[in-house]
Amino acid sequence: MSDAVDETTDASGELLTRLDNGVLWLTINRADKGNAIPYYVRDALIDAFRNAHVDLGVRAVVLTATGDRHFCTGADLSVPQPPRGSRPPEAPERVVGSAVNMMRAGFQQLMTAIQDCEKPVVVALNGTAAGGGSMLVLAADLVIAADNAKLIQVFVRRGLIPDAGVAYLLPRVVGMHKAKELVFFGDDLSAADAAQLGIVNKVVPAAELRAAAKEWAERLASGPTKAIGWSKKLLHDASELSRRDLLEEEAMLVELNTSTEDSKEGVASFRERRPPDWKGW
DSSP, X not given: OOOOEEEEEOTTSOEEEEEETTEEEXXXXXXXXXXXXXXXXXXXXXXXHHHHHHOTTOOEEEEEESSSSEEEOSBOTTSOOOOOSOOOTTSOSSOTTHHHHHHHHXXXXXXXXXXXXXXXXXXEEOSEEETHHHHXXXXXXXXXXETTOEEEOXXXXXXXXXXXXXXXXXHHHHOHHHHHHHHHXXXXXXXXXXXXXXXXXXXXOGGGXXXXXXXXXXXXXXXXXXHHHHHHHHHHHTTTSOHHHHHHHHHHHHHHHHTSHHHHHHHHHHHTTSOOOOOOO
């Protein structure tokens, strides 16, 4: 695995991107705005996860944010999204279906990009994740939280209903009754309580968060990438497919995996009693 570091930012400077030792670091850089995401940062994140899915140089992803107060407080609605396509002068201000299309192309697409990314996604939760920001936590594969972090299902507190795929993800993690409690009341959920519910994998002191995320991400990045990605797919599909369909998918993916270089290396290293040298393909 290469030790090269490739660091860039998006055109706005509000999404920092760093590829280091096979780990793609994505850092939301809007601490003065609670790391709320405007449409252009959201779209940049969608592109980043989709590119990571196919980029052989990326073998794990870390999503985090700047500052120590907020991880992400959802969509930044103060930044209007420009209309897509042409607009006849006689068209009304709001056309039926426009909000639906905006949702489908927005945070729902971001959730899908994270969930469908073949590479494991680690969230380094540096502060509050509220509303749509909590989706980023729920959609990730692993979550390491600073001890001062918290999650808030803030929707009902604002007279809204959950969006960004939260209603799909939350019950799958904590169960239906607990999901209803979190959504109906919208109470703050501490990092420690989130860990007890299974939303968070590990809680560490805030000063140790980046190092802890780096350790896990680099461990994942040095592993058998295809086997991890296909395991992720099986685990996601297990709650939706019938037993017959899941076993069919399992059989297909097992056959695909046995044709990878890493699968051959795993068998060879076992026979030769040596540590495996995973390539990622």
